[in-house]
């Protein structure tokens with residue numbers, strides 16, 4: 001199986017290979033991986049892949065998940081239509 | 089091929105007499121019925137691709153069907169980025185699928 | 199200003215609204231779906247007495263009761279931010295701002311995904327998507343499909359799809375990578391199902407239950423000699439020794455490439471073959487949808503048996519943040535009946551904290567009812583749920 005072909009973040013099209021490679025290279029946190037690759041930071045707000053990124057990083061670094069959330073949630077948790085910025 | 093509409097069900101009540109409505113998708117007219125979402129109406133009409141990825145143009149369709157994944161976003165009567173799975177179909181609705189953006193929009197190093 | 203705003207009109211949100219409104223609290227419920235019920239809609243389970251438990255009917259009953267108590271509903275409205283002020287909450291939505299003294303977040307669960315080559319193709323959907331398409335909108339997800347991921351939810355929904363007249367090839371495992379170490383190993387998957395054995399009426403579960411009660415090496419034997427064509431549950435083959443390697447298609451799903459696997463999930467070379475399907479369901483399990491709690495000051499606890507990160511809260515459904523409550527699957531993955539029972543507790547707690555509650559035993563009784571529902575649940579998502587709940591209660595005391 002070609003792991004390069006597995007997309008993890010559907011919104012930003014970040015691959016499994018990219019995430020594994022960068023985690024091994026930088027030995028960094030999943031927060032940093034998300035900021036570097038934009039995985040879990042696309043249109044859907046990370047609902048589909050946030051856990052996947054956390055999981056890959058914690059497997060590679062052999063660190064169990066902590067109680068606090070790796071990349072804190074920021075508002076808006078749903079994209080806001082542009083008209084709402086205009087002020088009604 | 090047989091319709092994907094479920095016409096009878098051993099446990100659930102399936103109403104047979106729901107009024108039909110028409111809508112437009114990417115310039116073509118289709119028929120579905122009241123109570124459908126845009127997502128169910130398109131699937132019923134054999135349409136699986138609701139948009140293409142803005143950068144790579146890879147085709148995308150319904151994924152979660154409950155508003156979480158935003159894969160099914162379409163333009164409805166001029167309003168962009170509506171989730172097809174959360175939007176009830178209305179008679180005469182004009183729907184467009186998302187398109188690939190012109191290259192200057194593309195992010196990244198290239 | 200509202201006294202209570204509830205985000206989520208699932209079983210938890212609806213029953214909380216009713217409990218609070220019955221005691222005189224004025225309540226508004228916000229949901230982005232177009233009708234009430236949340237994920238209750240779509241559920242269809244056969245109880246041990248042979249009677250069908252129909253989520254659509256359950257949702258209708260709850261909604262009708264809510265209307266009687268003059269609860270306000272805002273459907274097709276997405277909440278994107280909540281903010282605490284000294285004595286009220288701002289709840290920001292795509293339809294404008296709501297203000298409320300108390301806030302209950304009952305946003306339920308979301309599905310884990312299982313990334314595989316080809317999974318972005320149209321026609322690949324989560325198992326829940328297929329459930330909602332068939333049971334709520336009465337449209338089949340496709341003509342002939344395959345389910346990837348063997349777990350309680352996928353087996354239950356496979357049966358629902360069969361009832362709706364959908365043709366299913368089989369339920370199989372995903373191929374192994376860092377993301378599905380456990381979900382791709384026949385041995386581990388079998389053991390998990392076996393632990394939940396006494397709860398489900400399928401032949402597979404029964405056999406699993408028998409074996410776990412005896413010897414665990416027998417279990418390994420079962421997995422090793424598991425028939426390649428699978429064991430059937432309600433006529434649907436469950437192929438614990440087969441995995442999907444790739445989803446195939448140009449513009450949409452046309453097929454899947456599968457292979458046989460060893461009991462520990464390693465692909466057996468030379469067994470690859472292609473199966474034609476026009477849809478694929480991915481069943482990766484559920485996790486609590488906590489994003490709105492994540493923008494508040496409420497702490498989290500990571501408890502795998504509850505589905506991952508859950509907001510810290512006590513048995514009364516209060517969080518450490520004043521006038522912030524949680525109920526339902528956001529507090530841990532359990533069946534709809536548990537969510538409904540938790541909702542009642544939360545609604546009563548709000549009524550109490552806003553000085554409306556007359557009957558002071560009501561909360562204790564409702565808390566006991568949650569435990570009873572938990573012990574009698576038709577579907578259990580994790581065998582260690584009680585342990586997880588106790589751990590969380592401990593955390594809420596120290597916090």
Ligand SMILES: Cc1cc2nc3c(=O)[nH]c(=O)nc-3n(C[C@H](O)[C@H](O)[C@H](O)COP(=O)(O)OP(=O)(O)OC[C@H]3O[C@@H](n4cnc5c(N)ncnc54)[C@H](O)[C@@H]3O)c2cc1C
Nearest residue numbers: 206208209210229230236237277305306326526527534537
């Ligand atoms: C796809 C899926 C299938 C399931 N199938 C089963 C099953 O077959 N059997 C079973 O026992 N359990 C099943 N469950 C578990 C299910 O979560 C519980 O049974 C129960 O429905 C939980 O109730 P709840 O009230 O906590 O949340 P839900 O019923 O999920 O309701 C939450 C509501 O909140 C709304 N919401 C969420 N975020 C926002 C926001 N930001 N703004 C506005 N509205 C929002 C949602 O639209 C939803 O209507 C399933 C869960 C999922 C996700």
